[in-house]
Amino acid sequence: MKKVLVLLLLVVVxxxxxxxxxxxxFGTDRMGSIENPTTVGAYYLSKTxxxxxxxxxxTAIVVNYRGFDTLGEVSVLFLAATGxxxxxxxxxxxxxxxxxxxxxxxxxxxxxxxxxxPAILVLGAYVFIHGHLTPGGGFQxxxxxxxxxxxxxxxxxxxxxxxxxxxWVESLAxxxxxxxxxxxxxxxxxxxxxxxxxxTLNDLFSGGxxxxxxxxxGFKVAAELxxxxxxxxxxxxx
Amino acid sequence: xxxxxxxxxxxxVILLAVAVYAVMQKDLLFATxxxxxxxLILSVMFFLLQAPDVALTEAAIGIALTTIIFVITxxxxxxxxxxxxxxxxxQAAEIDKKIKAKI
Numbered sequence: 210m211k212k213v214l215v216l217l218l219l220v221v222v223x224x225x226x227x228x229x230x231x232x233x234x235f236g237t238d239r240m241g242s243i244e245n246p247t248t249v250g251a252y253y254l255s256k257t258x259x260x261x262x263x264x265x266x267x268t269a270i271v272v273n274y275r276g277f278d279t280l281g282e283v284s285v286l287f288l289a290a291t292g293x294x295x296x297x298x299x300x301x302x303x304x305x306x307x308x309x310x311x312x313x314x315x316x317x318x319x320x321x322x323x324x325x326x327p328a329i330l331v332l333g334a335y336v337f338i339h340g341h342l343t344p345g346g347g348f349q350x351x352x353x354x355x356x357x358x359x360x361x362x363x364x365x366x367x368x369x370x371x372x373x374x375x376x377w378v379e380s381l382a383x384x385x386x387x388x389x390x391x392x393x394x395x396x397x398x399x400x401x402x403x404x405x406x407x408x409t410l411n412d413l414f415s416g417g418x419x420x421x422x423x424x425x426x427g428f429k430v431a432a433e434l435x436x437x438x439x440x441x442x443x444x445x446x447x
Numbered sequence: 448x449x450x451x452x453x454x455x456x457x458x459x460v461i462l463l464a465v466a467v468y469a470v471m472q473k474d475l476l477f478a479t480x481x482x483x484x485x486x487l488i489l490s491v492m493f494f495l496l497q498a499p500d501v502a503l504t505e506a507a508i509g510i511a512l513t514t515i516i517f518v519i520t521x522x523x524x525x526x527x528x529x530x531x532x533x534x535x536x537x538q539a540a541e542i543d544k545k546i547k548a549k550i
Contacts, residue, residue, distance in 0.1 A: 265500075267500050336503065344499035344500050344502075344503060345499070345500060345503045346500065348504060349500065349503040349504050349507060352504065352507035352508050352511075352512065353503075353507045355507075355512060356507055356511040356512065359511060359512070359515055363515075434512060437516075438512070438515070438516070441516060441519050442519060
């Protein structure tokens, strides 16, 4: 009975995927030309370098054209981090952490981690500061920085994040994001409007509000993910 | 171009094989490492298919963070898939015994 149900479900899912996909002709160019845009995608590709002077079109879409969606995404991440924190919350004395790793990690890992940890942080900062010029952005850079913190947490038993600092960084980054959005409302006409001068293409200080928002998102994501990992690693072993 | 297609096909085949291994494996630590390998191959494929943004995200979150979160969870629960069921059954049996003893 169970297998029949599974088969039935697979058939339904397969059919509902097949019907819309079969109506798209394979390999047809549905974007229209960049010079004369007819679709939204072609519009973004043709207008982003001239209107916003942003080299990375994906960043322009994520932060500028779809900025409100990104604000929603960031708040979803914030809620998830808060949820994990509240589930795993444990009353502990100030400055006291449970023994997280029973055995100390090997000396090789400790020495290597100390060497590579600043490099990872710099790479993450580079990725989110140059989000409008090169691939990557706030989410990617924040995740890379959290990876660096994770490496240190795994190597050294007594390496712990200061949760007060994390909360402050997270809140200030979120306030910056919303504040820039409200600035667009005050100076321009809509929420999250790009009200600052866009500068020249391929400059570090170009793109108006895009680098500011992406730096804020980078700090926020890094703080949230590092906080989640630290909370998870602080669970006492049974 | 032919080389590119061959590389994509080889990566896809390895991806599927590792995915099946991750599903079939009873040792959850091995399965978790297999999901990490899936993320690694996926990230290479995203890069080859000209989506470096997604490749970066997949590399940082899929390979490092998700794998480590699963490893921490396994450390705090049990490593083998069968063990969980057995302990749950034994706990249920103990509760049954207590109820019967009370009656």
